[in-house]
Amino acid sequence: MMSxxxxxxxxxxTHLKDWGHRPGKQFPALLARxxxxxxxxxxxxxxxxxxxGEIPPAPVTMDLRAPGEVPFYENIDVxxxxxxxxxxxxxxxxxxxxxxPTIAAGAIMPDACPAGPVGTIPVGGVVAARNAIHPGxxxxxxxxxxxxxxxxxxxxxxxxxxxxxxxxxxPGGRPQGKxxxxxxxxxxAFRENPFLDNPKSLRMAxxxxxxxxDGNHFLFVGRSRKTGRTAIVTHHxxxxxxxxxxxHGLHVAEKFRKQLSPETxxxxxxxxxxxxxxxxxxDALQLIRKWTKANHNAIHQATVxxxxxxxxxxxxxxxxxxxxxxxxxxxHGKGATPAWDGxxxxxxxxxxxxxxMSEPVLVVRGKDxxxxxxxxxxxxxxxxxxxxxxxxxxxxxxxxxLKAETEGLDVRFHAGGVDASELPSSYKNADNVxxxxxxxxxxxxxxxxxxxxxxxxxxxxPFWLNKKKGRR
Numbered sequence: 001m002m003s004x005x006x007x008x009x010x011x012x013x014t015h016l017k018d019w020g021h022r023p024g025k026q027f028p029a030l031l032a033r034x035x036x037x038x039x040x041x042x043x044x045x046x047x048x049x050x051x052x053g054e055i056p057p058a059p060v061t062m063d064l065r066a067p068g069e070v071p072f073y074e075n076i077d078v079x080x081x082x083x084x085x086x087x088x089x090x091x092x093x094x095x096x097x098x099x100x101p102t103i104a105a106g107a108i109m110p111d112a113c114p115a116g117p118v119g120t121i122p123v124g125g126v127v128a129a130r131n132a133i134h135p136g137x138x139x140x141x142x143x144x145x146x147x148x149x150x151x152x153x154x155x156x157x158x159x160x161x162x163x164x165x166x167x168x169x170x171p172g173g174r175p176q177g178k179x180x181x182x183x184x185x186x187x188x189a190f191r192e193n194p195f196l197d198n199p200k201s202l203r204m205a206x207x208x209x210x211x212x213x214d215g216n217h218f219l220f221v222g223r224s225r226k227t228g229r230t231a232i233v234t235h236h237x238x239x240x241x242x243x244x245x246x247x248h249g250l251h252v253a254e255k256f257r258k259q260l261s262p263e264t265x266x267x268x269x270x271x272x273x274x275x276x277x278x279x280x281x282x283d284a285l286q287l288i289r290k291w292t293k294a295n296h297n298a299i300h301q302a303t304v305x306x307x308x309x310x311x312x313x314x315x316x317x318x319x320x321x322x323x324x325x326x327x328x329x330x331x332h333g334k335g336a337t338p339a340w341d342g343x344x345x346x347x348x349x350x351x352x353x354x355x356x357m358s359e360p361v362l363v364v365r366g367k368d369x370x371x372x373x374x375x376x377x378x379x380x381x382x383x384x385x386x387x388x389x390x391x392x393x394x395x396x397x398x399x400x401x402l403k404a405e406t407e408g409l410d411v412r413f414h415a416g417g418v419d420a421s422e423l424p425s426s427y428k429n430a431d432n433v434x435x436x437x438x439x440x441x442x443x444x445x446x447x448x449x450x451x452x453x454x455x456x457x458x459x460x461x462p463f464w465l466n467k468k469k470g471r472r
Contacts, residue, residue: 010035010038011031011034011035011038011044011047012031013027013031015034015044015048016030016031016034016051019048019051019052019055020052020055021051021054021055022056025276026054030051030054033050033051034047034051037050059259059260060260061259061260061261061262062101062102062260062261062264063101063261063263064099064100064101064261064263064264065098065099065100065101065103066099067095067099068095069098069099070098070099070103070104070105070106071098071106072094072098072105072106072107072108073105073106073107073108073371073372073373074091074107074108075107075108075109075110075369075371075372075436075440075442076090076108076109076110076112076124076436077110077432077436077439079432080383080429082383082384083383083428085383085384086112086113086114086382086383086384087112089113089114090108090112090113090114090122090124090125092118093114093116093118093119093120093121093122094106094108094122094125096118096119096265097119097120097121097125097127097268099119100127100129100134100261100264100265100268100270101261101264102129102130102131102132102134102270103127103128103129104128104129104130104329105127105128105373106125106126106127106128106373107125107126107336107371107372107373107375108122108124108125108126109124109125109126109335109336109372109375109376109377109378109381109442110124110377110381110428110432110433110436110437110440110442111123111124111335111377111378111379111380111381111428111433112124112125112381113381113382113383115139115334115335116267117265117267119265119267119268120136120265120267120268121136121137121268121332121334122334122335123334123335123381123382124334124335124336124377124378124381125137125333125334125335125336126331126332126333126334126336126372126373126375127331127332128329128330128331128332128373129270129329129330129332130328130329130330131272131273131274131328131330132270132271132272132273132330133249133270133271133273133278133281133282133285133323133330134253134268134269134270134271134323134332135246135249135250135253135269135270135271135281136250136253136266136267136268136269137268137323137332137334138246138285138321138322138323138332138333138334139246139321139334140242140243140246140247141237141238141242141243141321142237142238142242142243142245142246142285142288142292142321142322143237143238143242143285143288143289143292143319143321143322144217144235144236144237144238144319144320144321144335145235145236145237145292145293145296145317145318145319145320145321145322146233146234146235146317146318146320146351146352146354146361146378147233147234147293147296147297147300147315147316147317147352148231148232148233148315148316148317148352148361148363148449149231149232149300149304149312149313149314149315150224150227150229150230150231150312150313150314150315151229151230151231151232151304151307151309151311151312151313152229152230152309152310152311152312152313153228153229153230153311154230154307154309154311155230156221156222156223156230156410156452156453157410157452157453158307159221159230159232159303159307159309160219160221160410160412160452160453160454160455161307162303162306162307163219163221163232163299163303163306163307163455164412164414164455165306166210166299166302166303166306167210167211167212167219167299167302167303167414167455168210168211168212169211169212169213169214169217169414169415169455169456169457169458169460170213170214170414170415170416170457170460171213171214171460172207172211173204173206173207173208173209173211173239173240174207174208174209174210174211179206179207179209179210180209180210180298180302181209181298182205182206182209182291182294183294186205186287186290186291186294187202187205187206189287189290190202190205190241190287193280193283193284193287194280195245195248195249195280195281195284196241196245196284196287196288198244198248200240200244201240201241201244201245204239204240204241204244205240205241205291207240208239208240208241208295209291209294209295209298210295210298210299210302211236211239211295212234212235212236212299212457213236213237213239213457214415214416214456214457214458214460215422215457216235216422216456217235217236217237217456217457218233218234218235218354218357218454218455218456219232219233219234219235219299219454219455219456220232220233220234220235220354220357220361220449220451220453220454221233221451221452221453221454222360222361222449222450222451222452223449223450223452224363224447224448224449224450225360225447225448225449225450226446226447226448227447229313230452231361231449232300232303233352233354233361233449234296234299234300235354236292236295236296237292237321238288238289238291238292238295239295241288241291242288242291242292245284245285245288249271249281249284250269252271252277252281253269253270253271254266254269256269256270256271256272256275256277257269257270260272273330282323282325285322285323289319289322292319293317293346296317297315300315316346316348316350317346317352318337318338318347318351318352319337320333320335320336320337320378320379321333321334321335324338324343324344326340326343326374331373331374331375333375333378335377335378335379335381336375336376336377336378337351337352337353337366337375337376337377337378338351338366338374338375339351339364339366339367339368339369339372339374339375339376339442339443340366340368340374341366341368343374349365349366350363350364350365350446351363351364351365351366351376351443352364353376353377353378353379353437353443354379354380355379355380355427355430355433355434356380356423356424356427356430357406357409357411357422357423357424357451357454357456358405358406358409358424358451359380359424359430359451360448360449360450360451361448361449361451362434362437362443362445362447362448362449363445363446363447363448363449364376364437364443364444364445364446365443365444365446366442366443366444367441367442367443367444369440369441369442371440372440372442375442376437376442376443377433377437377442377443379427380427380428380429380430380433381427381428381433382426382427382428383428386421386426389420389421389425389426390420390421393420398417398418398419398420398423398459399418401418401420401423401425402418402420402423405423405424405425406423406424409451409452409453409454410452410453410454411453411454411456412453412454412455412456413455413456413457413458413459414455414456414457414458415457415458415460416457416458416459416460416461417458417459418458418459419456419457419458419459419460420459422456
């Protein structure tokens, strides 16, 4: 340890660490105080003694909970060997997940399926945590959500044509000259938040407005079974800005994990909600939610204007990859939809559950069931992976499968070829999911939006492959 009392070299961060101080936001102020004393002629020993009161107590580490200590609710039935295998894997990952020391309760929905290494929250999973926000439990696609607009008696084909002319699927954002406007007030709010005030987030917030990405994101047009009116439904998340926030959140959570609970799996690291970082991250999530809602609104409004529609009715939305606060508990839904009144200031009491491109979108009213932790499903889910679905196709081509499974529907792949992994056969049986929603009393179905057609990205090469090609 350095202890030279006779020279005048400055106090450094190394000195502070040797004396027991932990690096953090307090370091600059501590160094300034130490070097003011140094300039006044104080030796290192005296400065060390003066600053000893500033050493924070060592954090108390939290052990993993004992296996089975915190059980979880199952809202899922098995009626097929594929479902049995799927549920077995979901149970395995939930049992490991529930050992995370912050978790107070958990539940799985009828659409549950694994989504990563054992111990990772599954799709269709809900976790309630005390004083903790777990970035890995809302996933990279923060605020993935669904919005519906009632378009009156509009011709569904005209709506789908108009939507295709204005939306954007595939990787990346819109090129200069074709971008949608992003609220200046929202951009200013991004700049005021330490998690969002970075060049990449700010750039993507502008470039990605009016885009839907790829994978299972879609734009769906159908008719209400109750009213006969045409409706448009969009499904996407927070795109680039959300992905950047997710990475920053994981980085901060990992620092806390090392201090507070080294035994906890990295994907389950958390940011304590009562810290400055926790408050900033919570605020960042709310801003990302505003951006995502604006993105949905932009695509819906652009479609209305492109189709020259005048008779436009109700519009509402709900998210299913997010963190919700109820009392002093933080509820993490990954592919699960809040089903209690007033979960957000703009909640209408109605939420949406898409099933697959050949089935209706359900309009439901949540039941706030205790055994669902107040949540309902977000969709149909999968019993096996995309790659396994392609393997099972055998010699059948994606085009042949599309024709067989969506006869009579107008299905368009906007940025690539037919994506077989998004066809109806890759998802759980829709009728079974609907039956389980009813049998577990998770939601009341108020309407069905029967499909006319939809737009998806299609079979798009991974973005990293395009980046590699660009380097050559």
